[in-house]
Amino acid sequence: xTPALEGLAHNAxxxxxxxxxxxxxxxxxxxxxxxxxxxxxxxxxxxxxxxxDALGDxxxxxxxxxxxxxxxxxxxxxxxxxxxxxxxxGVSRVWLVSDTDxxxxxxLWQEWARYEAYVNRALAAFPLTTLCLYDARRLPKEAIRxxxxxxxxxxxxxxxxxxxxxxxxxxxxxxxxPADEQIEATPSMRAxxxxxxxxxxxxxxxxxxxxxxxxxxxxxxxxxxAFSEVAANALVHGLPPVWVRLxxxxxxxxxxxxxxxSGFADDFAGYxxxxxxxxxxxxxxxxxxxxxxxxxxxxxxxxxxxxRLSTWPD
Amino acid sequence: xxxATQGTPAVGWDxxxxxxxxxxAERGDAVAEWVRHGLESDERVIYAERPEESPERSLxxxxxxxxxxxxxxxxxxxxxxxxxxxxxxxxxxxxxxxRALDEGFHRVRLSSEARVALSKVAQDDYEHYEDAMDVLxxxxxxxxxxxxxxxxxxGWWLRRATGSHLGGLRETQLRSTPAVGGLCLVGSVDVSNxxxxxAVLQQATGLHDEPGAASPDDDLLWLDVRALDFIDVAGCRAxxxxxxxxxxxxxxxxxxxxxxxxxxxxxxxxxDEMPGVAVVTGRP
Numbered sequence: 001x002t003p004a005l006e007g008l009a010h011n012a013x014x015x016x017x018x019x020x021x022x023x024x025x026x027x028x029x030x031x032x033x034x035x036x037x038x039x040x041x042x043x044x045x046x047x048x049x050x051x052x053d054a055l056g057d058x059x060x061x062x063x064x065x066x067x068x069x070x071x072x073x074x075x076x077x078x079x080x081x082x083x084x085x086x087x088x089x090g091v092s093r094v095w096l097v098s099d100t101d102x103x104x105x106x107x108l109w110q111e112w113a114r115y116e117a118y119v120n121r122a123l124a125a126f127p128l129t130t131l132c133l134y135d136a137r138r139l140p141k142e143a144i145r146x147x148x149x150x151x152x153x154x155x156x157x158x159x160x161x162x163x164x165x166x167x168x169x170x171x172x173x174x175x176x177x178p179a180d181e182q183i184e185a186t187p188s189m190r191a192x193x194x195x196x197x198x199x200x201x202x203x204x205x206x207x208x209x210x211x212x213x214x215x216x217x218x219x220x221x222x223x224x225x226a227f228s229e230v231a232a233n234a235l236v237h238g239l240p241p242v243w244v245r246l247x248x249x250x251x252x253x254x255x256x257x258x259x260x261x262s263g264f265a266d267d268f269a270g271y272x273x274x275x276x277x278x279x280x281x282x283x284x285x286x287x288x289x290x291x292x293x294x295x296x297x298x299x300x301x302x303x304x305x306x307x308r309l310s311t312w313p314d
Numbered sequence: 315x316x317x318a319t320q321g322t323p324a325v326g327w328d329x330x331x332x333x334x335x336x337x338x339a340e341r342g343d344a345v346a347e348w349v350r351h352g353l354e355s356d357e358r359v360i361y362a363e364r365p366e367e368s369p370e371r372s373l374x375x376x377x378x379x380x381x382x383x384x385x386x387x388x389x390x391x392x393x394x395x396x397x398x399x400x401x402x403x404x405x406x407x408x409x410x411x412x413r414a415l416d417e418g419f420h421r422v423r424l425s426s427e428a429r430v431a432l433s434k435v436a437q438d439d440y441e442h443y444e445d446a447m448d449v450l451x452x453x454x455x456x457x458x459x460x461x462x463x464x465x466x467x468x469g470w471w472l473r474r475a476t477g478s479h480l481g482g483l484r485e486t487q488l489r490s491t492p493a494v495g496g497l498c499l500v501g502s503v504d505v506s507n508x509x510x511x512x513a514v515l516q517q518a519t520g521l522h523d524e525p526g527a528a529s530p531d532d533d534l535l536w537l538d539v540r541a542l543d544f545i546d547v548a549g550c551r552a553x554x555x556x557x558x559x560x561x562x563x564x565x566x567x568x569x570x571x572x573x574x575x576x577x578x579x580x581x582x583x584x585x586d587e588m589p590g591v592a593v594v595t596g597r598p
Contacts (some may be wrong), residue, residue, distance in 0.1 A: 015342075064345065075438055127535055195506075196504070196505045196506040197336055197506050199504055199505065199506055200486070200487050200502055200504060200506065200544075203502075203544065218574060218575075221575035222575060222578070223575065224575075225544070225579060226542075227576075228504060228544070228546050229546060229547060232504065232546060232547075232548065233503040235505070236505060255412045262578055277585060279551055279583055279588075280551060280556050280587070281546075281549060284547050284583065285546070288546075288579065288583065291582050292578070292579075292582075
């Protein structure tokens with residue numbers, strides 16, 4: 001029985017066969033169309049084919065997945081834009097079947113899980129019903145576990161089941177603190193920033209350090225831009241001096257930016273700016289940093305507040 | 315038809331330039347480069363200095379430290395250090411220029427520190443000298459380098475300084491130079507110099523606001539950013555803020571040939587979607 005819907009309904013389907021996928025996704029999309037909503041699939045080609053054939057309704061909009069999923073912030077931005085466009089076109093509700101792909105990098109699975117958790121808050125106001133596909137044949141066990149922790153309801157056939165494993169975004173973030181990473185045991189470039197005048201030189205030093213180990217230049221430039229925003233935040237809003245460490249390898253870039261301030265309590269800061277189109281809105285720098293590198297983590301400890309940036313160049 | 319813009323724009327040491335320096339070392343490096351350029355081109359270089367200036371801050375000290383041998387140039391009158399009062403004569407600096415030209419020099423360069431000048435010349439008079447220098451550089455073979463300390467040059471004074479140096483700006487991270495229909499921006503803009511970009515663009519759009527602007531291009535400000543290496547959120551905000559009035563009045567800002575990372579930041583920050591802004595790969 002479908003519950004009354006207001007705002008976001010973020011559901012997951014854990015499945016191990018195409019038949020199971022269709023047994024839930026097809027009635028889901030039918031119900032959406034029958035209630036006057038729009039039906040959308042953001043899936044891989046094979047899934048799109050299956051859904052399209054089984055549904056037999058050309059109102060289903062097929063959007064190829066992948067592109068906007070390069071980074072979690074991009075996915076969030078993509079869905080926000082999709083919903084804004086839909087509302088502008090007068091769509092009452094979007095029924096979305098969306099494949100889950102946590103990618104090949106285990107160190108990014110937790111980041112994707114954080115994104116799934118944050119969707120519950122970031123898209124809460126939109127008339128959007130999702131069916132997030134968790135294919136246990138393809139996905140690692142952790143991803144399935146994270147899927148259970150981040151979706152308030154699990155769907156199976158026509159049954160909507162309240163998910164007892166669900167954690168609200170803040171509880172999820174507390175349960176998933178940033179871990180120590182191996183790379184931090186390796187030598188790093190260190191610097192102390194006292195004022196913003198020194199930022200430009202440090203960007204140049206970063207550029208040189210990455211160049212010397214053969215990091216992809218485009219990935220380097222984006223990472224440097226992400227770093228610059230975070231360091232500027234620490235200088236302007238934090239409590240300088242700002243301590244910076246950089247680890248650069250061809251397949252991995254990481255840096256930490258620490259100040260002595262208390263930072264901010266919101267684990268999801270910068271995922272989605274309050275006013276996404278307002279250039280003046282606060283949080284834009286952190287948002288830009290999230291768009292320009294693969295992972296942004298933040299934590300406070302007695303010494304101060306640290307932001308860690310990571311990128312895995314292709 | 316847009317064509318790709320190639321190469322690095324020339325941002326030299328000629329014209330009426332504003333040097334906005336953050337440190338003594340930086341000031342010394344820029345002044346030495348500027349003087350070297352003049353001496354190598356057989357120009358007369360005239361420099362204002364207080365007699366009580368310390369040896370290491372004095373022009374000859376600064377040049378010596380950077381390996382410039384100036385003895386012959388001083389002997390031959392190619393390099394002249396004047397007391398501030400003589401550098402700003404009552405009849406105007408045109409007198410200094412004409413004397414050098416009469417003596418057979420084909421070009422003249424003039425430089426002083428704003429704070430040194432202001433120790434002898436009243437603020438109103440100094441501004442008058444700066445405005446007159448723009449005219450002088452445009453009408454005679456003259457270049458000038460006006461040295462301003464960045465820490466002491468903010469707000470109204472920064473806008474005024476930017477406004478009176480049509481030849482462009484030489485700042486630690488950012489250089490600007492006039493280009494057809496607008497400006498060429500070279501270097502990087504971040505939270506340390508966003509106000510400088512703001513002043514430069516306010517000035518550039520302000521010029522376009524002036525009545526009597528004739529060419530059809532005057533509704534467009536062309537910003538050649540192909541040699542801009544970096545811009546951050548603060549820089550994007552400065553760009554938006556400083557051109558807002560101009561754009562609201564129907565003007566357009568065209569950003570030409572940004573590098574990938576600059577293009578990406580402009581796009582992510584929505585600058586390319588702001589009313590009156592376009593990003594293009596080259597100039598028609």
